[in-house]
Structures are given as structure tokens and as C-alpha cells.
Amino acid sequence: MSQRPVARVAGLCLLWYAMWLLMSGHYTRLLLSLGAATVVGVALLVTRMQLTDREGAPFHIVPRLVFYLPWLVVEVFKSNLAVARVILSPRLPIRPRVVDFHGHQKTDLGRFIYANSITLTPGTITVRLDAEGFRIHALTEEALDGTEEGEMDRRVCRLEGPS
Amino acid sequence: MEMVLDYLSAALLLLGSFFVVVGGIGVLRMPDVFTRMHAAGLTDTMGSFFILTGLMLQTGFDGVTLRLVMILGFLWFTSPVATHALAKAALHGKIEPVVHEDEGGD
Numbered sequence: 549m550s551q552r553p554v555a556r557v558a559g560l561c562l563l564w565y566a567m568w569l570l571m572s573g574h575y576t577r578l579l580l581s582l583g584a585a586t587v588v589g590v591a592l593l594v595t596r597m598q599l600t601d602r603e604g605a606p607f608h609i610v611p612r613l614v615f616y617l618p619w620l621v622v623e624v625f626k627s628n629l630a631v632a633r634v635i636l637s638p639r640l641p642i643r644p645r646v647v648d649f650h651g652h653q654k655t656d657l658g659r660f661i662y663a664n665s666i667t668l669t670p671g672t673i674t675v676r677l678d679a680e681g682f683r684i685h686a687l688t689e690e691a692l693d694g695t696e697e698g699e700m701d702r703r704v705c706r707l708e709g710p711s
Numbered sequence: 712m713e714m715v716l717d718y719l720s721a722a723l724l725l726l727g728s729f730f731v732v733v734g735g736i737g738v739l740r741m742p743d744v745f746t747r748m749h750a751a752g753l754t755d756t757m758g759s760f761f762i763l764t765g766l767m768l769q770t771g772f773d774g775v776t777l778r779l780v781m782i783l784g785f786l787w788f789t790s791p792v793a794t795h796a797l798a799k800a801a802l803h804g805k806i807e808p809v810v811h812e813d814e815g816g817d
Contacts, residue, residue: 570777621760628730628757635737635750643811644746667791670752673745674791675798675808685798685808687749 556605557595561587603657609707616707623700624669627691631670634688643688650681651701658708665700720768727761734758743809744801748794755790759783 568583569575594600602608634641653659663674663682671691676683686692730753737750763783770776 567781570774570781573774624756624760628753631737631749631753632730632733635733635740635753640740642741642746644743644808645810646808663795664788664791667794668752668756668787670749670756673748673752673798674795675745675802677795685745685748687746691749 553595553600556600556607557591559607560594560600560605561591564590603655606657609657609709612707612709616703619703620665620668627669627671630690631687641688644685645689645692646675646683646685647692648681648683652705653701653708654705655708658704661707662701662704665704716768720765723761723765723768727758727763727765730754730756730761731758744806745798745808748798752790752794755786755794759786 564587565583568587569580572579572583594604599605651659651662653662659677659682663677666672666674666682666684669691671687673685674682675685684692734750734752734754737753738747741747741750760783763779763786767776767779770779
């Protein structure tokens with residue numbers, strides 16, 4: 549467990565209640581209190597399940613996420629165009645390949661974000677992820693050794709931050 | 712202003728539809744399950760991105776807009792997990808990925 553579990557659980561409760569308010573759209577006293585009761589119930593449940601650690605409630609990466617996500621959207625857009633070009637070209641110039649490599653992330657959360665970012669950019673899919681590293685299926689060579697992969701590794705490491 | 716938003720929204724919806732259609736063509740043209748997943752990725756990422764941003768411009772920038780943003784977020788967080796699960800299941804089912812010949816494979 550982490551250093552300040554209470555703050556983490558409180559943060560989660562605020563987030564859930566904001567989401568509940570947004571999704572429900574009814575602001576009568578009964579429904580507001582039902583929502584609050586639900587949030588408290590879920591908070592008790594996840595605390596008992598010990599899911600409120602740095603990995604379960606990663607508030608510490610949120611400030612850096614603000615810089616990472618726009619970059620990721622741009623990368624996803626670029627690789628979408630590349631894959632669309634491959635699909636629409638008459639010869640279907642694919643060179644599928646499977647490669648193994650290691651990321652430099654220190655935490656499971658970092659590895660998870662890296663693996664998902666790789667899969668989210670079309671042209672590369674993380675097919676296996678374990679302690680030894682990542683196994684990637686790539687549609688073309690460019691999808692793989694285009695600058696993204698090394699750059700993405702560095703950026704996810706920066707996103708993880710000093711732990 | 713309203714008309715500008717309408718045209719912008721229509722352009723985004725068309726762009727999104729373009730990526731969805733290209734993704735569909737890709738799924739039909741690709742040789743095996745892994746390469747098809749790459750094609751389907753166009754539909755989940757830019758297809759959903761442009762269609763949902765196009766729809767956001769049709770809302771009055773209120774709770775509905777925020778809900779659309781959340782839908783986009785959930786799609787972008789969950790679709791790679793689903794793709795990874797599919798790829799893992801395919802490998803577990805002993806499906807060998809087609810690899811380019813002169814690379815020798817894995």
C-alpha cells in the first residue's frame with residue numbers, strides 16, 4: 549500500500565461522484581444521496597480489495613498525462629494515415645513481422661501504458677507482455693522502426709516519472 | 712457561426728466514415744487474423760475519434776458534449792485491451808502469424 553491511502557480513496561470518491569452527477573443528470577435530493585451512498589459503498593469495496601495503490605489510482609501521472617495524450621493522438625493519426633495508404637494501395641504492400649523487445653519502464657503501470665499505446669497506434673499490436681518484455685506484431689517495417697517506438701518508450705518513461 | 716459548425720461537423724463525420732470504410736476494406740483484404748486487427752484499428756481509433764468529435768459539434772456544448780468526450784476516452788482505453796486479448800487468444804489457439812518471407816519470421 550502507498551504512503552497516503554486516505555487521500556487516494558478521497559480522490560477516487562470525488563472522481564466517481566463527479567462522474568455519477570454527470571451521467572445521471574437528475575439533481576433531486578433522493579438521487580444525490582443515493583449516488584453518494586453508492587460511491588461510499590464502492591470505496592469500501594475497493595479498499596477491502598486493496599485496489600487503491602499507486603497502480604489502481606494513478607493520480608500522480610495525471611499532470612504529465614496532459615502532455616502525453618495530445619502527442620499520442622497525433623501519433624495515432626499519423627499511423628492511421630500510413631495504414632490507410634497500405635490498405636488502399638492495389639498491391640497491398642504489407643510485410644508483417646513479429647519482434648521482441650524491452651521497454652525501459654520501471655513499473656507495471658508504465659508497461660501497461662506503453663503496451664496500450666503501441667496497440668492503439670494502428671500498424672503495431674502488442675501480442676504478449678510479460679516480465680521479459682514486449683512481443684509486437686507489426687504490419688510493415690515502417691510501422692515498427694518509424695521513429696515512434698523509441699520515442700514512445702522515452703515518453704512513457706517520462707510519464708511514469710521518478711518513483 | 713451555426714453554419715460553420717454544421718459544415719465542420721459534416722466534414723469530421725465524413726472523415727470518420729472514411730476511416731471506418733477503409734478499416735472495413737482492410738479487414739477484407741488482409742491475409743490473416745493479426746494483419747486484420749491492424750486494419751480494424753483504423754475503425755476504433757480515427758473512425759471513432761472523428762465521428763465523435765463531429766457529433767460534439769452538433770451538441771450545445773453541455774453535458775452531452777462531456778458524455779461524448781467520456782465515450783471517446785472509454786473507447787480509446789478499452790479497444791487496445793480488447794485487441795491485445797484477441798491477439799493473445801489467437802496465439803493461444805496456435806494460429807501462427809503470417810510473416811514476410813525474407814525476414815525468416817520469429
